[in-house]
Amino acid sequence: MMYTIDLALWNITPGxxxxxxxTADYNRAxxxxxxxxxAIAWAADQGYxxxxxxxxxxxxxxxxSIKITDSYITVDLNGSTFKEIYDxxxxxxxxxxxxxxxxxxxxxxxxQVPGVAFKIEECTHTSLIKGIIIGDKxxxxxxxxxxxxxxxxxxxxxxxxxxxxxxxxKNTISYFMADGISFINSGVAEMVEFALGLxxxxxxxxxxxxxxxxxxMVSKLLTIPAHIPxxxxxxxxxxxxxxATAINAKEVGVYYYNAAGAFIRGFSNQKIYKPITIVxxxxxxxxxxxxxxxxxxxxxxxxxxxxxxxxxxxxDNEIFxxxxxxxxxxxxxLIIQNNILHDIGVEYLDGKPIFNDxxxxxxNQEDSFGDNTLIRNxxxxxxxxxxxxxxxxxxxxxxxxxxxxxxxxxxxxxxKAVVTGNFIYKCGTSLGLMTAVFQNAHVTYRDNTIVGGxxxxxxxxxxxxxxxxxMFEDVINLAYPDDDRCVFRGNHFRWSDxxxxxxxxxxxxxxxxxxxxxxxxxxxTLKAYEINRLDAKNTTIxxxxxxxxxxxxxxxxxxxxxxxxxxxxxxxxxxxxxxxxVKSKLTDTIVFIGNTNTNGQYPYxxxxxxxxxxxxxxxxxxxxxxxxxxTVQIEDSQLTINNTAFLYLIKNDLTAGLPPLFTxxxxxxxxxxxxxxxxxxxxxxxxxxxxxxxxxxxxFSNITLPARENVYVGYDPDKERDTVPxxxxxxxxxxxxxxxxxxxxxxYWLCLSRAGTPDDLPRxxxxxxxTAATVKALGDQVNAGGRVYTVTTAGTTGAAAPAWPTVExxxxxxxxxxxxxxxxxxxxxxxxxx
Numbered sequence: 001m002m003y004t005i006d007l008a009l010w011n012i013t014p015g016x017x018x019x020x021x022x023t024a025d026y027n028r029a030x031x032x033x034x035x036x037x038x039a040i041a042w043a044a045d046q047g048y049x050x051x052x053x054x055x056x057x058x059x060x061x062x063x064x065s066i067k068i069t070d071s072y073i074t075v076d077l078n079g080s081t082f083k084e085i086y087d088x089x090x091x092x093x094x095x096x097x098x099x100x101x102x103x104x105x106x107x108x109x110x111x112q113v114p115g116v117a118f119k120i121e122e123c124t125h126t127s128l129i130k131g132i133i134i135g136d137k138x139x140x141x142x143x144x145x146x147x148x149x150x151x152x153x154x155x156x157x158x159x160x161x162x163x164x165x166x167x168x169x170k171n172t173i174s175y176f177m178a179d180g181i182s183f184i185n186s187g188v189a190e191m192v193e194f195a196l197g198l199x200x201x202x203x204x205x206x207x208x209x210x211x212x213x214x215x216x217m218v219s220k221l222l223t224i225p226a227h228i229p230x231x232x233x234x235x236x237x238x239x240x241x242x243x244a245t246a247i248n249a250k251e252v253g254v255y256y257y258n259a260a261g262a263f264i265r266g267f268s269n270q271k272i273y274k275p276i277t278i279v280x281x282x283x284x285x286x287x288x289x290x291x292x293x294x295x296x297x298x299x300x301x302x303x304x305x306x307x308x309x310x311x312x313x314x315x316d317n318e319i320f321x322x323x324x325x326x327x328x329x330x331x332x333x334l335i336i337q338n339n340i341l342h343d344i345g346v347e348y349l350d351g352k353p354i355f356n357d358x359x360x361x362x363x364n365q366e367d368s369f370g371d372n373t374l375i376r377n378x379x380x381x382x383x384x385x386x387x388x389x390x391x392x393x394x395x396x397x398x399x400x401x402x403x404x405x406x407x408x409x410x411x412x413x414x415x416k417a418v419v420t421g422n423f424i425y426k427c428g429t430s431l432g433l434m435t436a437v438f439q440n441a442h443v444t445y446r447d448n449t450i451v452g453g454x455x456x457x458x459x460x461x462x463x464x465x466x467x468x469x470x471m472f473e474d475v476i477n478l479a480y481p482d483d484d485r486c487v488f489r490g491n492h493f494r495w496s497d498x499x500x501x502x503x504x505x506x507x508x509x510x511x512x513x514x515x516x517x518x519x520x521x522x523x524x525t526l527k528a529y530e531i532n533r534l535d536a537k538n539t540t541i542x543x544x545x546x547x548x549x550x551x552x553x554x555x556x557x558x559x560x561x562x563x564x565x566x567x568x569x570x571x572x573x574x575x576x577x578x579x580x581x582v583k584s585k586l587t588d589t590i591v592f593i594g595n596t597n598t599n600g601q602y603p604y605x606x607x608x609x610x611x612x613x614x615x616x617x618x619x620x621x622x623x624x625x626x627x628x629x630x631t632v633q634i635e636d637s638q639l640t641i642n643n644t645a646f647l648y649l650i651k652n653d654l655t656a657g658l659p660p661l662f663t664x665x666x667x668x669x670x671x672x673x674x675x676x677x678x679x680x681x682x683x684x685x686x687x688x689x690x691x692x693x694x695x696x697x698x699x700f701s702n703i704t705l706p707a708r709e710n711v712y713v714g715y716d717p718d719k720e721r722d723t724v725p726x727x728x729x730x731x732x733x734x735x736x737x738x739x740x741x742x743x744x745x746x747x748y749w750l751c752l753s754r755a756g757t758p759d760d761l762p763r764x765x766x767x768x769x770x771t772a773a774t775v776k777a778l779g780d781q782v783n784a785g786g787r788v789y790t791v792t793t794a795g796t797t798g799a800a801a802p803a804w805p806t807v808e809x810x811x812x813x814x815x816x817x818x819x820x821x822x823x824x825x826x827x828x829x830x831x832x833x834x
Contacts, residue, residue, distance in 0.1 A: 003048035010035035014056035019139065021085050026092045029061035029085050036066045044070030053131075057081040061094050062136050062154070063114030071123040077131030077171070082117055084154070086136035088143060115154030115177070120168075121161040122188060122306075128157060129169045135176030137323050142353050149353040151177045152324050160184030160330075162306035169316045175350075180319035180341075183330030185237060185370060188306030189225035192239060196220065196287070198295040203255050203288055208263025217295060219287040221257065224278060228305045233275040235332075238369055239302040244413055244437045245272055246300040253288030273332065273371040273392050275307055308332065308370065319362075320344065324355045326362040326383075329391070332371040336363060336378065345384035346405065358406065360384035365391045369413060375399065380408075386427065390414060392438075397421045407432045408453070412460060417443045426452035430475070436462035445470055457481065458506070467491055474499045480507040482546055488513070495522055506546065515539050521566070529553070534560040541567050548574040557581045562589040569605045570594045570624070576601040580608065587613045593632055594624030594653075595661075599778050600792070603630045610637040617643065619651040625661045625689055626654055629779065635667040641703075642674050648682030655688030659777070660711070665694035667716050673702040680704045687711060715739030724749050725765040727781075730826045732759040747832030754786065754827055763826035764788040770801050776817050783825045793818035 007014065012035040017025040036053070043051045055078045060066070062084045068075060086092070097114065117133050120126060133156040142148045156173035159166050160183065173180035197220030202213035210218060228234075236252065238244040255266030256279045268288075270276045289299065309331035318340045319326040326341040343349045345360025354360065362380040365373055366388050373391040380386045381402035389396065390413035397420045401408040404427035411417050412434030424430045430453040431445065442464040449471045457465060458479040465480065466487040472478065473494045480486055490512045495503065497519025506527040515524065516537040525542040534557065541562075545553040552575045560581070567589060569579045586607070593605050612634075614620065620639070621632050650664055664684075673679035681703045683693050693709075696716035708714075715722065720737040730736070730751040737748045753759050766783040773796060780791040784804050795816025802814040808823045 001048045002050040002052065003043040003046070004052045004054060005036070005039045005043070007035075007054060010039040012036065012039075012058065014054075014058055016057045016059050016081070016083055017085065019087065020090065021087055021092075023093055025059065025085060026061050026094060029059035030064060030094050032058050033060055033064045033066055037068075040066075040068055040073070040075055041070060044073050048073070050074050050076065052076045053078050053080050055080050057083070060084045060117055062086045062092055063095050063097075063116075065116045065119045065158075068118065068120045068126060068128065069122050070126065072125045074127040074129065076129055079130055079132065081132040081134065083134040083138070084115065084117060084136045086115075086139040088139070088141040088148060116158045116182075117155070117176075118157045120157065120159045120163050120166055122163065123166075124164045126163070126165075127167040127169065129167070129171065131171045131173075133157070133171060133173045133180075135174065135322070137175040137177050137321070137350075137352065140177075140352070145353040146356075149323075149356050152355060152357070153178045155182040156180045156319075158182045158184060159309050159312060160186045161309075162186070162188045162304070163309045164307070164311050166309065166312040168312075168314045172318045174319065174321040175323075177323040179325040179328045180322055181314055181317065181326070182328040183309050183312070183334070185304070185308045185330040187234065187304030187308055188232075189228060190305065191222070191225075191303040194222070196222075196299065198289070198297070200293050200295060203253065203266065203286060205255075205266055205268070208255050208257060208266065208286075215291055215293065217289045217292045219289075221261070221284045221286055223284055224282060225305050228278065232306055233277050234303055234305040235275055235307055236270075236272045237302045237304055237308065238272075239300045244300065244369065246298060247272065247289060248292055249290045250438060251290065253290070255286045255288070256282035257284045257286075259283040272301075273369070275310075275332075278305075309334070313337070314339065318342075321349050323352075324357075324360050325364055326380075327364075329363065329365040329373050329375075329389075330370055334370070334373045336373070336375045339378045341378065341380045341383065343382045346382060348382050354384075358384070359388065360406075361388050362386050362404075364388040365394070380404065385410065386424075389417070393417070395420075399423075401425065401427055401430075404428065410434065411443060413437045414443070415441050418446070419443065419448060420446040422448045424448065424450045424453070429454045429456055431455045431457060433457045433460035433463060433465075435460045438462070440464070442466070444468075449473070450475060452476070455479065476501050476503055478503075478505045478507070482508065484508050492516075493524075494518070495524075508546075510534060515541075521564070523568075529555055531555075531557045532559060536561070536565050537563045539565050541565060543567065543569050543577065543579050544574075545577060548577065550575065552576050552578075554578045554580065557584055560584040561587070563587045564589065566590040566592050566622075567605070568592045568594075569603045569630075570596070571598045571601050571603050571628075571630075572596040573598055574601070576603060578604045578606070580606045581610060582607075583609045585611045585613070588615050588617050590617065590622050591620060591632055592622045592624070593630050593662075595628045595630055596624070596626055599627050599794075601628055605632045607632075607634045607637055610634070612637060612639040614639065614641045614643055614646060618645055618647045619649065619685070621650045621664065622653065623650065623662050623689065624653040626658065627661070629661050629663070629691065631663040631665065633665040633667070634669055635665070637669045639669065639671045640674060641672065641679060644675050644679070646673075646679060646681070648684050650684040650690070650693075652684060652686050652689055655686040658689045660691035661689045663692045663694065664690070665692075665696070665716075666698055667694070667696045668698065670699045670701065671703060675702065678702050678704045680706075682706055683712075692717075721749070724828050724830070725826070726767040728765050729762045730765060731762055735831075736828070741834055743834055745834055746830035747834060749828040750831050752827045752829055754824065757786075757824050761824060763824045764822055765826040765828075770797065772797055772799050772801075773815075781822065782819075786825050788822045788825050789819040790822045791817055792820045 013028045154177040201218045253268045256264045311333045313335045341362035371392040373394045376397045378399045385406040386401045386404045386408040395418045401424045407429040408424045408427040410432040415438045430450045445467040447469045451473045455478040468489045470491045493515040495517045504525040511532040514535040523540045527544045690711045694713040720739040734751040778794045798815035802812045805821045
């Protein structure tokens with residue numbers, strides 16, 4: 001049945017007055033509020049299920065609300081405009097709040113908050129649709145801007161007190177000081193800040209009697225509010241600012257008794273924020289708190305009888321121009337879909353002062369923590385934050401975010417979340433995480449497209465994160481938790497030719513991802529430890545690690561491809577780093593290594609079992625050292641040179657006035673030139689900083705090699721030497737082959753045991769004795785008394801040898817040099833004379 005409201009019958013006057021408002025305006029607006037409330041209630045009582053408002057404009061009197069408390073009805077506002085009239089300087093006669101300067105600055109959330117246009121409470125299967133609802137912000141003068149901007153609580157539509165299966169749709173809501181639509185996490189009756197009367201005990205599930213326990217606690221008998229309808233339920237919510245309980249297990253046992261105290265039955269393992277059945281005949285109940293023994297503990301619980309709002313839908317609305325927020329979900333099993341939210345928490349539209357707190361948002365379930373919220377297919381633009389969500393099980397899918405100044409999606413206080421199919425465009429922070437509260441919380445980010453901004457997923461603790469199938473375009477910073485359980489798989493990075501900035505990606509483990517730069521190659525800092533199957537194009541990858549300022553760390557690339565890239569292993573004011581590239585393909589990719597002003601730290605980059613193709617490059621390895629040492633080693637690989645202009649394997653950027661610092665090793669590899677005639681290959685552009693050029697067991701095809709200079713080593717010094725070893729670390733029984741065996745020479749050298757020294761400890765080869773008044777560089781070594789000492793402070797030795805320490809790690813001063821004991825000296829025997 002359909003009922004069209006009779007305006008005259010219900011003393012409703014259409015039309016909007018102009019400011020300054022007079023008492024008659026407020027009286028008519030208040031009559032409208034009462035008229036609509038009474039008309040809707042009467043129509044529902046008469047059995048009408050569809051109630052229509054005659055199309056028009058209607059003034060509403062702040063702070064009073066049109067109330068809808070009947071079930072199974074649709075209230076069709078029929079495109080009508082409802083506007084709250086308000087005057088910052090002249091208080092309405094119906095506004096009885098005691099405000100010293102006539103402003104309602106701190107009206108915090110409750111069921112009695114002022115300035116709500118429509119309230120929907122204690123009903124089910126009710127719809128409110130097709131209205132234009134304008135709030136008090138439109139009338140506020142903000143004559144004292146730094147005061148009036150603090151107001152944060154007037155709403156267009158508010159749902160509370162256990163309302164369920166409510167639909168709010170096809171409305172246009174604007175200019176409220178808080179939210180266009182708000183859910184109050186309230187029940188029909190509530191218990192909060194009550195004494196639990198805890199004891200360390202348990203409950204017999206068959207009798208309801210208390211019994212001994214050393215692991216659980218039981219509450220006293222608690223009374224169920226008398227006016228709760230039969231066949232109802234309640235839930236356990238959190239309390240306090242975060243709405244999180246202090247229950248360790250996040251579940252309880254509930255045991256019911258009748259009015260005489262006789263046991264009826266109980267339920268174990270009841271999760272918080274879910275309905276808990278109240279059994280027929282129950283008048284009292286007890287809680288069992290599992291794994292709790294502190295009887296003075298505040299459990300931070302809030303009981304909601306008749307439940308909080310649940311199974312409600314907010315859809316097809318436009319919300320804009322609000323002071324603080326758009327939609328505040330609360331309660332359980334909510335759907336927020338197909339809404340447009342824009343120009344919220346900013347001053348784009350009206351130039352009025354913004355709210356003085358940064359929690360300005362389109363959608364926010366911060367203060368109304370609940371279970372299972374679905375937010376999908378919404379559009380949000382020109383706002384501060386997009387979605388702030390602390391629901392127990394939120395799903396955020398297929399939304400679009402444009403130009404949010406703050407965070408597009410920020411999650412916290414949750415157990416499980418899925419963020420999928422969203423498009424986030426140039427927001428300050430695209431994704432954020434805050435503390436989980438619950439153990440074993442996990443978040444999945446899947447198939448999202450994110451353009452620009454930061455992704456700060458490392459701020460919260462307690463999460464297992466999975467990110468897969470996402471596109472990250474022009475992102476500035478992506479930070480993952482320092483947790484090896486977190487998964488980052490199948491994601492794609494792209495930077496456009498118009499992007500400017502220095503992106504940083506911090507993820508411990510990366511697999512099956514791509515990385516590409518359009519236009520000029522850009523520097524991307526990658527802080528990672530294990531990278532599997534990365535496909536990188538036109539990218540300079542600056543390899544870093546999380547703890548590089550204090551810890552020597554390794555980075556491993558496996559089965560990856562690099563096309564027109566540069567792989568940087570550069571030390572500057574950090575610890576040494578070892579980069580291993582294994583079973584990978586490098587096409588026109590420079591291997592860059594260097595050390596700037598970082599004494600005593602040695603970068604290493606190794607390629608093993610790799611394919612290297614050189615189509616356009618004229619060198620492969622590039623160095624930039626002004627101090628210390630470094631190594632690039634290529635082994636068991638194939639290098640194919642297709643460029644007729646290829647010059648040399650190594651290009652040294654700094655050469656003048658520097659000591660030998662760099663070691664290059666090419667081992668057991670094949671180097672092929674594909675040109676029509678032989679390539680005259682240079683080893684390096686300058687010998688200046690080359691300490692050793694090692695070429696061991698390599699095959700050069702269609703290549704003419706240069707003359708061998710004194711830095712050339714034609715064998716693998718890790719396995720063989722051309723004379724008894726004088727450097728390196730060895731173990732007792734280790735064999736070092738003779739690289740150039742000849743008649744009268746030994747076949748190999750054997751590292752010997754030494755009397756009085758443990759055989760399982762490493763030993764250092766050295767043939768340098770101490771000399772007086774000698775300049776020593778960092779890392780130089782000498783031996784004395786069967787031990788080896790390393791320079792850890794460079795300088796000049798004294799006139800007499802120091803009293804050498806005999807404990808590894810101990811130091812001794814010698815002139816301006818400081819020596820550190822490096823352990824036992826290696827001794828060798830020549831074996832197998834040929």
